Amino acid sequence: MLLRLRVRLPDRPGSLGQVARTLGVTGADIVQMIVLERVGGRAVDDFTVIWPAAAPVDRILAGLGAIPGVAVEGIWRSTGGAPAIGGADAELVGQVAASADGGIATLVDAVPGLLSADWAAALVVPADWASAAENGGTTPGRAAVAYASWQAPDPLTMPDVAPLRPRAFGGADGMLFAAAPFGRGGVVLLVARSGGEADLPVPAFHTTEVDRLAQLVRACGLVLGDRLDGLVGASAGSGRGHRPIDWPVNPSGSGLASMFDR
Missing domain, CATH: 3.30.70.260 (ACT domain)
Incomplete structure (x- = not known):
């Protein structure tokens, strides 16, 4: 393993x-x-x-x-193989641009492998999240799930992701998150990590990892453009997309992972 x-x-x-x-x-x-x-x-x-x-x-x-x-x-x-480095981020942006499914599924399924995380999800935050917080709302930033990667739990209970800025934070049951907004349509990319070995806690997402996620999201946001706006309507419909296959950015790394997990 x-x-x-x-x-x-x-x-x-x-x-x-x-x-x-x-x-x-x-x-x-x-x-x-x-x-x-x-x-x-x-x-x-x-x-x-x-x-x-x-x-x-x-x-x-x-x-x-x-x-x-x-x-x-x-x-x-590291369930998704060795975390991809080098030109993997640029390659992923290219895959997102060329994707026939709108690109967001390609991005969400690939990000856990980049950051040695468990799963990821594209969320849509209500447009009034800021005013809800200012008025004493109890759940500002509570998001709807537009698409979740294949390893995400179902049903998926989402944390509050407000304020909408790149950051790492903790959740319930020791779950650790990193989030980065796309900057339009209230769309946020959330990445999750949990479960440690030998009674050691899983470390929080490091600042370096959060910065990498934010840069990738910004680049993909420019590529996706108006397609991000379509996620708002999609999230109000079925509530959750899902593609039941792995989408490794680093195929050789994922092959090693499956080989040694047997």
């Missing part, structure tokens, strides 16, 4: 090498490493590793915990 690890470590020569060697000794095969931040002499890195499904994850924690200054902030399964 594929695991994602978020590790905080000293930002000095040799620290990353120690972490990589220790992961190898414990039996983890590193397939990807992403630097999330480097601040004040500390770094936060995300590792995606291949890990034997029958092996206890505590082995990784024990190994990394023995390195001075290293702390594991979270371990969770």
Whole structure:
């Protein structure tokens, strides 16, 4: 199976090498490493590793915990394969532009794989969300679901996504979210992550991940244009779209995930 690890470590020569060697000794095969931040002499890195499904994850924690200054902030399964990086975002924007289904389904189904998340949904927020908040409304920003990815729970209980700006926030039952508005029609892209390994909580979406989501949404918003306005009417109808297939941005990564989850 594929695991994602978020590790905080000293930002000095040799620290990353120690972490990589220790992961190898414990039996983890590193397939990807992403630097999330480097601040004040500390770094936060995300590792995606291949890990034997029958092996206890505590082995990784024990190994990394023995390195001075290293702390594991979270371990969770990467269900969509290794998170796509490099030119994957630009490729996805192209797929959205060329999609015959309007593009929003292509975007929603692909985003969880980009951010190692569980599911995503395109939401339509009522036009009066701001005035509802100002007047003491109890559910400002409560959104209707226009389209949800295939792994989203059904029925889908949505959190309040107001204020409409790119941000990360927590929800009920330990669910973690990142949201980014398209800037028109009250349409918002929501991404969700939950469930950790070895009793460690899943870490919140990092600022780097939220920024990446916001940039992707802005680009796709320009490509989709008036098609976003059509989601408002669609959300008032059936209430939820769904395509019951995976739509990986990184086909090779998703193939690895399915291979090692067996």
